[in-house]
Amino acid sequence: MPYAYTPKLIHIPPEKDVPFGMIVPAPEVSGEQPGMITGNWRQKRPVFDPMRCTQCRSCEMLCPDACISIDEKGIVDSDMKYCKGCGVCAFECREGAIVMVPELDFEDGVVRLETVF
């Protein structure tokens, strides 16, 4: 009896289906990444001081989550839904315009997840 090959597919939920190398578009580019909300990894959040900012864009370039955006007025902001609180932006800011503040000093900004990411 000839061997008939039937491919068996693994079911992966669409929000976790990532291409080879685990490269997914940044939430800034693609809008939502519902299966990859990492805001609750954050112990301290970056707070931006617009008076000290010199628009060097270091924080925007170096953010590993690509969640920092700069609007047309030059105001820097971070997407708190995806910011992991790694502190790279505060470390790299030459002007000291970014400080890391403990997360529980703020009322909002974290999506409460039911299960671990």
Add this chain to the structure above:
Amino acid sequence: MQEPEILEINVWTRGVVMDKEGRDVTFALARAAQEEGKFVQAFDNYVDQPDRVNVPMRKYARISAVEIEDKYVYENHEPNIVVLVEESLLKGMNVLRGMRPGGTLIVNSHRPIADLVKFLPPHAPGTLRSFAVIHAERFARRVMADFLGAEGASVRGGLGRGIAGPIIGATARVGGFVSLDAVRKVVSDPAAAERGWESVQIRELGAATV
């Protein structure tokens, strides 16, 4: 379905940086209960490994007066006691998931209880019987990151060194399932555990045990 005699303890911690502390809480409480003749299990969550920095992780302990029949269930689905080794986990996770009414929550935080109550999950008032806060950094001799224990190698600092010690003492008192003497025998820093036992702040939220 939970076996009725089992006391389930869930510990939430942060990956890598507080991994050892979280594991020490479960292991020390289980070992202390074992000293008193209970049947125990303590283990990490399988799917949270390998951990990455700051990722929410779970550690489990089960304590029972009779022999535990579940050898292969590797999660506590209905915890009686939940311990948070780091305070901001309270905001980002539904840490009371699966808890039946009459449970206990213990948080390691420097904030007063009144500031933390607003961060509780929405169903907390009907679920929690008591809510406790311990400021472990205040009593810990030093906060340390020991990466040896993560891979099964020998742990250099011993069980319950660092911020785990006061948390173990606080959990033992609030949970009421193990005595301070048994905890003192197990942990490597008995003074810190004793300070945790004495200084934990407790607020009764009043959900009745079903």
